[in-house]
Structures are given as structure tokens and as C-alpha cells.
Amino acid sequence: MSAERADDYEAVIGLEVHTELSTATKLFCGCPNEFGAEPNTNVCPVCLGLPGSLPVLNEAAVEYALRLAAALGFRVPERSIFARKNYFYPDMPKDFQISQYEEPILADGSLDVEGVSIGIERAHLEEDTGKTVHVGGGGRIHEADHSLVDYNRAGVPLMEIVSRPDLRSAEQARGYVTELRGVLHSLGLSDVKMEEGSLRVDANVSVRKVGSSDLGTKVEVKNMNSLRSIGRAIDFEIERQVVQVEAGERVVQETRHWDEADGRTHGMRTKEGSSDYRYFPEPDLVPLAPTDEQRQHAAASLPELPAARRARLAADWDLADDQARVLVDVDGLADYAEAAVLALTAGTRRDVALWCTGDMLAYLREVGASPAVLPLPPDGLAELIALVADGTISRGQAKDVLGECLREPRRPKQVVEERGLAQVSDEGELARFVDAVIADHPDEVAAYRAGDEKERKKKFGFLMGEAMKATRGQGNPQLLRRLLEENLG
Amino acid sequence: MTAVEIARDVRAGTRRARDVLEEHLARVDEREAEVHAFNLVLTDEARNAADAIDAAVAAGADPGPLAGVPVAVKDNLCTRGVPTTCGSRILDGWCPPYTATVLERISAAGGVVVGKTNCDEFAMGSSTENSAFGPTRNPHDVRRVPGGSSGGSAAAVVAGFAAVGLGSDTGGSIRQPASLCGVVGVKPTYGRVSRSGLVAFASSLDQVGPFASTVADAALVLDVIAGPDPLDSTSVAETPPSTTDALSAGVEGLRVGVVEELTDTDGVQPEVRAAVESAAAALAHAGAKVERVSTPSARYGISAYYLIAPAEASSNLARYDGVRYGLRVDAEDVATMNARTRAAGFGEEVKRRIMLGTYALSAGYYDAYYRKAQRVRTLIIRDFARVYESCDVLVAPTSPTVAFPLGARTDDPLAMYLSDVCTVPSSLAGHASMSVPFGTGEAGLPVGVQVLAPALAEPIMFRAAAALEAAAP
Numbered sequence: 001m002s003a004e005r006a007d008d009y010e011a012v013i014g015l016e017v018h019t020e021l022s023t024a025t026k027l028f029c030g031c032p033n034e035f036g037a038e039p040n041t042n043v044c045p046v047c048l049g050l051p052g053s054l055p056v057l058n059e060a061a062v063e064y065a066l067r068l069a070a071a072l073g074f075r076v077p078e079r080s081i082f083a084r085k086n087y088f089y090p091d092m093p094k095d096f097q098i099s100q101y102e103e104p105i106l107a108d109g110s111l112d113v114e115g116v117s118i119g120i121e122r123a124h125l126e127e128d129t130g131k132t133v134h135v136g137g138g139g140r141i142h143e144a145d146h147s148l149v150d151y152n153r154a155g156v157p158l159m160e161i162v163s164r165p166d167l168r169s170a171e172q173a174r175g176y177v178t179e180l181r182g183v184l185h186s187l188g189l190s191d192v193k194m195e196e197g198s199l200r201v202d203a204n205v206s207v208r209k210v211g212s213s214d215l216g217t218k219v220e221v222k223n224m225n226s227l228r229s230i231g232r233a234i235d236f237e238i239e240r241q242v243v244q245v246e247a248g249e250r251v252v253q254e255t256r257h258w259d260e261a262d263g264r265t266h267g268m269r270t271k272e273g274s275s276d277y278r279y280f281p282e283p284d285l286v287p288l289a290p291t292d293e294q295r296q297h298a299a300a301s302l303p304e305l306p307a308a309r310r311a312r313l314a315a316d317w318d319l320a321d322d323q324a325r326v327l328v329d330v331d332g333l334a335d336y337a338e339a340a341v342l343a344l345t346a347g348t349r350r351d352v353a354l355w356c357t358g359d360m361l362a363y364l365r366e367v368g369a370s371p372a373v374l375p376l377p378p379d380g381l382a383e384l385i386a387l388v389a390d391g392t393i394s395r396g397q398a399k400d401v402l403g404e405c406l407r408e409p410r411r412p413k414q415v416v417e418e419r420g421l422a423q424v425s426d427e428g429e430l431a432r433f434v435d436a437v438i439a440d441h442p443d444e445v446a447a448y449r450a451g452d453e454k455e456r457k458k459k460f461g462f463l464m465g466e467a468m469k470a471t472r473g474q475g476n477p478q479l480l481r482r483l484l485e486e487n488l489g
Numbered sequence: 490m491t492a493v494e495i496a497r498d499v500r501a502g503t504r505r506a507r508d509v510l511e512e513h514l515a516r517v518d519e520r521e522a523e524v525h526a527f528n529l530v531l532t533d534e535a536r537n538a539a540d541a542i543d544a545a546v547a548a549g550a551d552p553g554p555l556a557g558v559p560v561a562v563k564d565n566l567c568t569r570g571v572p573t574t575c576g577s578r579i580l581d582g583w584c585p586p587y588t589a590t591v592l593e594r595i596s597a598a599g600g601v602v603v604g605k606t607n608c609d610e611f612a613m614g615s616s617t618e619n620s621a622f623g624p625t626r627n628p629h630d631v632r633r634v635p636g637g638s639s640g641g642s643a644a645a646v647v648a649g650f651a652a653v654g655l656g657s658d659t660g661g662s663i664r665q666p667a668s669l670c671g672v673v674g675v676k677p678t679y680g681r682v683s684r685s686g687l688v689a690f691a692s693s694l695d696q697v698g699p700f701a702s703t704v705a706d707a708a709l710v711l712d713v714i715a716g717p718d719p720l721d722s723t724s725v726a727e728t729p730p731s732t733t734d735a736l737s738a739g740v741e742g743l744r745v746g747v748v749e750e751l752t753d754t755d756g757v758q759p760e761v762r763a764a765v766e767s768a769a770a771a772l773a774h775a776g777a778k779v780e781r782v783s784t785p786s787a788r789y790g791i792s793a794y795y796l797i798a799p800a801e802a803s804s805n806l807a808r809y810d811g812v813r814y815g816l817r818v819d820a821e822d823v824a825t826m827n828a829r830t831r832a833a834g835f836g837e838e839v840k841r842r843i844m845l846g847t848y849a850l851s852a853g854y855y856d857a858y859y860r861k862a863q864r865v866r867t868l869i870i871r872d873f874a875r876v877y878e879s880c881d882v883l884v885a886p887t888s889p890t891v892a893f894p895l896g897a898r899t900d901d902p903l904a905m906y907l908s909d910v911c912t913v914p915s916s917l918a919g920h921a922s923m924s925v926p927f928g929t930g931e932a933g934l935p936v937g938v939q940v941l942a943p944a945l946a947e948p949i950m951f952r953a954a955a956a957l958e959a960a961a962p
Contacts, residue, residue, distance in 0.1 A: 052686040283723075
């Protein structure tokens with residue numbers, strides 16, 4: 001497909017984000033809500049759906065939803081109701097999921113993504129399912145010998161956040177997810193770990209001619225488990241659909257699975273006919289009606305959101321917008337930087353930001369770690385910055401020191417001492433090195449004095465190098481330069 | 490001996506709980522083979538419980554208001570470590586790991602659970618013939634049904650196997666068998682009694698309630714089991730007033746309405762209608778003001794009920810899929826295993842209602858069936874609200890007929906469904922209602938009169954019931 005033809009089309013994308021809420025207990029029972037426990041240990045009659053058991057709503061989940069409402073301007077109806085979504089699946093204990101359908105807890109919110117307001121149609125509470133593990137046959141369901149079910153996740157609270165089809169590119173979709181993740185995280189609603197499944201994203205993608213207001217046939221793309229795969233999958237899907245439309249074919253409404261390995265979406269095996277979930281109001285729960293007190297409490301306890309934090313850091317720390325964005329968008333990095341700033345004795349907040357978004361971030365990406373687990377605490381970074389600011393070590397040396405401190409639990413001062421890195425800034429001592437270099441290289445000195453500007457520069461560089469070599473690299477470069485200049489006249 | 494008398498004597502130490510139990514077990518030995526009230530008689534557990542109560546009394550402790558009272562419990566109430574079948578093969582071998590709230594309360598009050606009583610499968614039926622374990626028979630005439638679905642508990646009380654019983658009522662499953670067996674049966678206000686541990690049939694209608702041979706015994710049991718439960722979100726938060734205390738208040742000045750649509754409708758036997766009229770006259774004689782009232786939408790109750798209840802049931806019964814507990818019929822894949830398990834585990838009536846309910850909730854039919862049925866429900870509630878502006882309680886037949894012969898309605902589901910015609914309106918409204926024996930009808934069989942009251946008006950309902958009991962022929 002030519003680039004020109006691709007330019008004739010635009011994508012229409014809506015995202016469904018499912019996030020596991022980090023409440024202490026599950027949505028309808030008192031079982032712990034934790035990831036990674038031994039299979040079937042965090043279960044009880046309610047989340048196993050045993051006959052006679054009844055759900056009781058976890059008020060914390062309601063509070064979480066109200067916080068999101070306050071943050072993203074959702075309307076919270078006087079009353080919302082839970083509904084049963086009926087379908088058979090072995091990892092769903094009751095063979096229905098308690099969700100919300102006609103009357104969700106939150107409606108009509110929006111999220112600003114780089115200056116564009118993306119509408120959010122609704123957000124609702126629902127319970128998660130268990131997990132099925134297929135044993136044998138390479139873990140695929142159709143070749144498996146048997147399957148095992150772990151119900152620890154069954155009943156974990158989920159919030160499904162459904163955007164309007166306001167997104168126009170894969171990049172914007174990524175931006176939306178990044179921003180939403182940041183909001184959910186700063187509100188303390190979820191640990192938003194895509195790799196652990198606590199944040200899952202499905203995309204509804206269609207394409208149309210630029211300028212058209214019709215909607216094309218949408219395709220639902222599932223199984224994207226990183227920000228990167230969201231971008232790749234949507235890009236792939238847009239191109240696939242454009243090619244199809246250009247070839248005069250019809251886009252089939254279907255669910256497609258993103259395959260990270262081959263970088264394509266694949267149509268999923270579907271049974272004849274569309275599924276009918278037979279939603280109806282959940283008779284075991286009473287309507288959800290948040291009180292004024294609950295609403296006010298949620299609004300009053302709102303923390304600083306990512307957009308506000310970016311603006312503050314950019315202004316107060318003298319950062320470019322991109323730097324502020326990186327600092328805030330990388331989980332925990334701004335928290336780390338702000339802690340380092342608090343411990344700063346010399347140097348600037350901007351220094352902190354540059355170290356964090358530079359060498360430190362590169363290291364974090366390399367090893368796939370988060371700032372919280374670094375062996376170097378924030379006050380250690382502040383210490384390193386002070387060592388540069390007071391001239392004890394050079395910026396180049398600081399890079400090495402940081403490298404060491406990120407790998408092992410060492411303090412920068414300790415590394416500087418052990419490696420004898422402290423700069424020599426004693427004028428008398430440096431003057432003796434300069435005198436010796438001049439005495440040892442009379443020819444170069446003469447050439448310098450007689451030479452034109454180009455020659456002088458060259459010889460000065462040579463003599464400066466010799467002087468630095470004589471200090472074993474520890475001479476304060478500014479001082480050394482001044483002394484050499486004075487000496488050469 | 491009534492439950493009130495048993496508890497009084499056992500608490501006073503003048504009678505042993507164990508002796509009371511043995512008298513009841515002796516009657517079980519004598520007649521259970523022909524009545525088949527129980528799916529399981531808990532002889533050892535009951536003896537241990539009775540002995541513990543006697544020991545408590547000997548030690549000077551008070552075992553509670555039900556001290557030593559033998560209780561027959563419908564087999565859809567969960568009993569920890571004891572099989573709970575719901576009259577179905579699909580729960581084969583399942584022992585709940587917990588006990589229903591109502592049974593915790595019965596035990597805490599000194600009640601002694603004698604056994605798990607037979608019922609229509611998952612409480613779906615009006616004759617206790619839909620049990621996987623065979624029918625229960627009416628102790629008054631073992632060729633006839635005891636009513637249902639809580640027929641086992643009703644039969645157990647009338648046969649003297651237990652002093653009182655617990656059942657569940659979704660559309661009449663306590664009141665109708667109470668009427669057919671000639672005992673008192675109470676369906677409390679929806680939310681008055683916890684449903685935690687009651688295996689669900691139709692969640693928005695199910696309520697647990699007592700069977701007893703006297704109104705006072707029923708009040709005693711209701712006062713023990715009623716009240717808020719944090720495990721049931723739909724339970725009413727308010728602490729319930731005592732119904733026992735209301736019994737002696739009389740009916741002087743009470744405003745009583747005779748519900749025209751339920752009394753004068755087709756299919757109500759003349760003797761049953763006569764019983765209702767004479768019950769109304771008796772209340773008037775005792776000082777009540779009686780008038781005839783009309784609740785026109787009540788005639789649509791059966792239609793609405795047989796959409797709403799199956800719809801909820803189709804969802805509630807989905808979990809019996811062979812994956813986690815109960816019966817499993819293996820197959821090459823999960824979906825086939827699910828299907829074979831359910832085909833083998835559920836009886837005809839349960840399958841019929843699952844299909845009805847699934848259909849009523851399906852895309853394209855939801856508005857025409859489920860949503861419309863919910864509207865009818867709202868209309869019935871409005872009709873009752875209007876009538877209750879001028880009445881404190883209402884009276885009507887409980888069952889249109891006396892106990893019918895076994896097999897008489899098994900081939901005609903609609904005829905069976907019409908057994909509930911007088912009881913479903915109160916269920917749909919979520920109100921309180923109860924059946925009180927009032928004379929006999931065809932073949933000398935018991936007839937019950939239904940007393941209906943608004944939500945949470947159990948005390949006033951019991952005042953009327955006590956007056957009827959006193960005046961009963």
C-alpha cells in the first residue's frame with residue numbers, strides 16, 4: 001500500500017480498559033485480593049459461587065470509583081445497579097459474572113491526552129474471573145490433556161473504563177492508555193501492571209476515508225499486554241483494514257487476537273451467531289446509591305494528577321515538557337526525583353531531573369526495573385549531584401559512580417573514596433604539576449608561544465592533557481586550565 | 490405438644506430434650522416409610538444436640554427460646570458437612586462447608602435439627618413430586634400430595650416427626666403445603682429473614698419461613714430466625730418486632746379486606762371459598778371491620794411469576810456445570826461435559842423452567858417477557874398499596890383446592906402452576922403472608938386461609954392469624 005493511499009484514511013479507535021482495583025479484599029467477599037498466591041487459597045463460598053452463598057458489595061470499590069469520578073469529571077448517577085452477564089465458562093464459578101450493564105456507576109467522563117479531550121462513555125464495576133491453565137499440548141486449549149482452574153482471581157474487583165471512539169491513531173491510543181494508567185496509579189486505584197494483567201486493554205478499531213463522518217465496521221482487538229503491543233497491534237490492524245477496503249473487500253465485524261510473536265492480528269475461532277449474555281438486574285444486590293458524604297469525601301481526598309504534576313515540575317524545575325512527561329509517565333520516577341530533590345544539598349532540581357531521565361532511566365529500561373527497587377535511594381542521587389556541584393568529581397566521573405551505585409548498594413561518597421576519584425582542587429598542588437609539565441616539554445612550550453592561534457590551541461591541548469595525566473585524572477579541570485594559561489603567559 | 494410447651498418445659502428442666510426427640514424419632518420410625526418426609530434423618534446429630542441442651546439445662550444455663558424443639562429443615566438449606574440435595578441428583582455428594590444463617594440461629598436458640606426434608610427439585614413445584622428421591626405423601630391421606638415445594642417439612646410437622654419445620658417460599662412453597670397439610674405456614678416479608686445458605690431458586694422472591702402446628706409456634710420460630718444478616722445484602726436492616734408479643738392483641742378494630750380476585754376466581758373449590766368467607770365472618774365477629782377489596786392486577790400474577798422466577802432460576806442454576814462440585818458426567822470437552830452433566834442431573838421441571846427463563850431473558854425477547862413481567866410486578870405492588878390504605882390485612886384462599894391425588898397434575902404443568910394462583914401476588918410484592926388452617930373441604934381434607942399483610946407488618950398479620958386459629962371450626 002502506498003503512503004498516499006494510507007493518508008486518505010483515518011482510524012476510529014475506542015478503548016476498553018479493564019483495571020484490577022487494588023482493594024484489600026475482593027468485590028463481593030472478604031477474601032484477600034492479592035496476586036501470586038498458591039492456587040485456590042484465596043477463596044471462600046462466595047467467590048467460589050457455592051450454592052446458597054450471596055455477594056456483599058465491598059464499599060472500598062465504590063470509594064475507588066468515586067475517586068475516579070472526581071478525577072475525570074464523571075457523572076455519578078443517584079443510583080446504579082449490578083447486572084448478571086450470563087455465559088458458561090469453567091473459570092467463572094457461578095457461570096455468570098456480576099457486572100453493570102444498563103446503569104453503570106460512572107458516566108460521561110473525559111481525559112485530556114496531549115491537549116485533546118478524549119470522551120469516556122462509562123466506567124463500571126465488575127468481578128474478575130478465575131484463571132484456567134491448560135496442561136499438555138503446549139498450553140493451548142485444543143491440544144491440552146486437561147485443564148486446571150485457579151479461582152484466586154475470581155471476584156477480584158475490576159473497573160471497566162470505556163472510551164468513546166475519539167482516538168485517531170495508535171500513538172494517540174498509547175497516549176490515552178499511558179495517561180489513564182498514570183491517573184489510576186496516582187489515585188491509588190490500581191497497580192496498573194499490564195504484565196500481571198492488572199491492566200488489560202481491548203481496542204475497537206475501524207477505518208474510514210478522511211473527512212467522512214460515517215463509522216466503518218469495527219474490529220475488536222484483544223490480547224495486547226504492553227503499551228508497545230497496543231501501538232503495534234492497532235497500527236497493524238489499521239493497515240490491514242485499509243488494505244482490505246482498498247481491495248474492495250468488506251471488513252468483517254469480529255474479535256481478533258494480537259500475536260506478539262508474529263506481529264499480526266488473527267481472527268478468533270467463533271461459534272455460529274453472536275453471544276447473548278442475557279443481562280438482567282442482579283437480584284442478590286441492592287441498587288448502589290453513593291451518599292453525598294461518600295461523594296464529598298472522594299472529591300476531597302484527590303491527589304495531584306499526572307497532568308498537574310507535569311505542569312508543576314516543568315515550571316518549578318525548569319524542564320522541557322518532554323522531560324517533565326518522561327519523569328511523570330515512568331512509574332515511580334517522579335516520586336524518586338521528588339524525594340531526591342528534598343535531600344538536595346547542592347546542585348539544582350533540574351540536575352535531579354536530568355540524571356533521572358538520563359542515565360538512570362536508561363539503566364532501568366535495560367534491566368526492566370522500577371525506581372523503587374534501586375539500591376541507590378533518592379538521597380544517594382542527591383549526594384552524587386552535590387559531589388559534582390562542589391567540584392569533588394567531574395560529571396564524567398559521576399556517570400561511572402552512578403553506574404556502580406545502581407548495581408550495588410553503595411553510597412556515591414564511598415565509591416569516590418575507594419576509587420580515589422576526588423578531584424585535586426588545591427592550587428599549590430596543581431601548580432607544581434603545571435610547573436613540571438612546562439619544564440619537561442620546552443619544545444612544545446616554545447612552539448606554543450611562537451605559533452598562530454591554531455598552533456597555540458593544539459599545543460595547549462597537548463600540555464593540558466599532560467598536566468591532567470600527571471594528576472592521574474583527578475585534577476580540577478577548570479583550575480588546571482587557568483594555571484596553565486597563566487604559566488604560559 | 491407444641492413447640493412453645495416443649496421449650497418451656499425443657500428450659501424449666503421438667504422435661505428432657507432427649508426424651509422429646511426420642512418421641513419424635515419414634516413417630517419417624519413408625520410412619521416415615523409411607524410418608525417419605527425426609528431425604529436424610531440426622532438421628533445421631535440430633536441426639537447429640539439434644540443431650541447438649543439437657544447438659545446445659547443441668548448446668549443452669551438457658552439453651553434459648555427453642556430449647557429442645559425438634560425442627561425439620563428443608564433440604565435446600567445448607568448444613569455444614571451434611572449433604573444438601575435440593576431434591577436433585579445434580580448436587581450428588583455435595584456437603585456444604587457452611588451452615589445457613591437461619592440454621593445457625595435455630596441451633597443458637599436451642600432448636601434440634603431432626604433431618605433434611607424432601608422437596609420439589611430446587612423448590613420448583615407444588616406437590617413435592619418433582620424430587621429426584623421420590624414423592625412425599627400427605628399424612629392425612631397418603632394417596633395425596635402434601636403440596637410443595639416444601640412438602641417434606643409440612644408433612645413432617647403434621648406427622649409429628651418434628652414440632653416445627655423450615656421451608657422456603659418463592660411463589661407459595663410454604664403456604665400451599667401448609668394449607669394442604671393443615672398446618673400453619675409463614676412467608677415472611679422479603680428481606681425479613683436471611684437467605685444466606687438458602688440454595689437460590691429465584692433470588693428476588695425466595696424467603697425462608699416456618700411451619701408449625703400452631704400460630705404461636707410459628708411466631709416463636711419466626712422471632713428466632715428473623716432479623717438483619719450482614720451476609721445477605723437484601724436483608725432488612727431494622728430489628729424485627731416480636732410476633733409472639735402481638736398474638737394476644739386481638740383484632741378489635743382491625744380492618745380486614747377479602748381479596749375478590751383471589752377468592753372468587755375460577756378454579757377455587759366451593760369449600761375453599763366458603764372457608765374464606767367464614768374466616769372473614771369470624772374476624773368480624775371478633776371485632777374486625779371486614780370489607781371486600783379488589784386488586785385487579787393480581788390476576789396477572791401467575792403469568793408474571795412464571796417469567797420472573799424461571800428467568801432468575803436459569804441464571805442461578807447455571808453454576809451446576811460439573812466443574813466444581815456435585816455430579817459430573819465426563820466428556821471429551823468442557824462444553825459437552827457441562828451439557829451431559831446438566832442433562833443427567835436435572836429433572837424435567839427444572840429443565841423446563843431453565844428453558845423458559847433463558848428464553849425470557851434472550852435478546853429480542855427480554856422487553857416482551859422479562860421487562861413486561863417486572864412491570865406487572867410494579868402494578869401488583871401499586872394495587873396492594875392502594876388496598877392497604879383502607880385495610881390492615883387481607884384474607885384469601887391459600888390454595889384453590891385441597892390436597893390432590895399423586896400424579897393428578899404431573900402431566901399438566903399449567904394445572905400445577907395454577908396451584909400458586911392465590912399465593913404469588915404477595916410473593917411478587919415482597920409482602921408478608923401466611924396460611925392458617927381453617928376447617929376442612931372435599932373429602933374432609935384440610936383447608937387453609939391465607940392472611941396477607943404489607944411489608945414488615947408481621948405482627949399485625951399474626952394478630953389476625955391468632956384470631957382465625959381461635960375461631961377455626
